[in-house]
Amino acid sequence: MPENILVTGGAGFIGSHTVLELLLAGYHVVVVDNLNNSSGASIRRVKELAGEHGDNLHFHELDLRDKPALQKLFTGTKIDSVIHIAGLKSVGESMEKPLMYYNNNIIGAITLLEVMDAHGCKSLIVSSSATVYGWPKEVPCREDFPVDAINPYGRTKPVVEEMCRDVQRADQEWKIILLRYFNPVGAHQSGYIGEHPRGTPNNLMPYMQQVAVGKRPALTVFGDDYSTGDGTCVRDYVHVVDLARGHVAALRKLSDPDIGCEVYNLGSGKGTSVLEMVAAFEKASGKKIPLVMAGRRAGDGEIVYASTEKAERELNWKAEYSVEDMCRDQWNWAMNNPDGYESPDP
């Protein structure tokens, strides 16, 4: 019997790519999403991309914090494992509306774990983030580094991580994997699914994409006086399809009876500066990206990239795509969908 996997946040950027990889790997998938930052079009397009596997995807539009609705879902469908991706993720918004972030990200996780527990479903993968490393004192960031989140969004991640550790310590039937994502970018090679930020993008790649298609005049580079090769910040960009496959690898690892509660970085292990990323995107798109050099953005760490040894060794997972691949696929998505999911089907 194929396993039934519940994916929370499965209509979003990372969720939609993960759902597709799960379907292609033969899993049956149930998605729960309140479409707060996504569109039902992603679900429809994932179904189409999955071809003969598309019928194995079922979508429920609901908020994770709606406990009765979640209980009903678990009563009506046998769920073998859960991949919990849903969450709010904007650093700036979290500084303006911290309670909204704590409410959504923490209460959402508590409600999910309570309902899982009540239904004897104790197999879980959770989205965490490299943001938990804050300003790391050294790189690459290893999973045993101290946690030092520096904004309300970031702080919701270690809270959920610790809650998962406590739940597993109290009841060893639980098997939990915490995945710390670095900087997911790019899009599926088909150009059919990708990232669709609402409003002004905060992140480098979606912002640069909007400059390249002429929606914004220039990219503001936040700081060129860092102690890096070209003075701009260094990050670990990872192709979203690689990241999605990391979830399939983690799901396989959950069948290890001794897994307990483990944390893994999902990154490429390579550092790329802002200006290097701009050059790669200009090459992929054939567009010149006008730049405005500005001061440092509050809260930005200088150099952040992952140690990937643990994921390679224990999950048998390694990112395969290069920065060039990420830029090519991001541009292909942009070209095919100038207005994201509001564009007509390509």
Ligand code: NAD
């Ligand atoms: P996204 O906004 O595209 O997807 C998140 C999805 O969760 C959305 O579809 C949203 O509608 C849904 N959602 C939010 N709150 C919900 C709730 N209460 N009930 C039901 N659905 C809800 O974001 P993403 O980039 O795909 O990020 C997914 C996860 O990965 C988040 O937990 C985020 O913190 C984490 N993460 C993202 C990044 C990144 O740069 N994108 C980096 C590190 C970690």
Ligand code: UDP
């Ligand atoms: N960045 C930038 N201009 C932008 C957005 C981001 O120069 O409009 C820089 C930012 O300062 C950081 C890098 O690009 O050094 C990656 O930023 P992003 O927000 O994408 O990821 P994060 O800061 O969460 O790692």
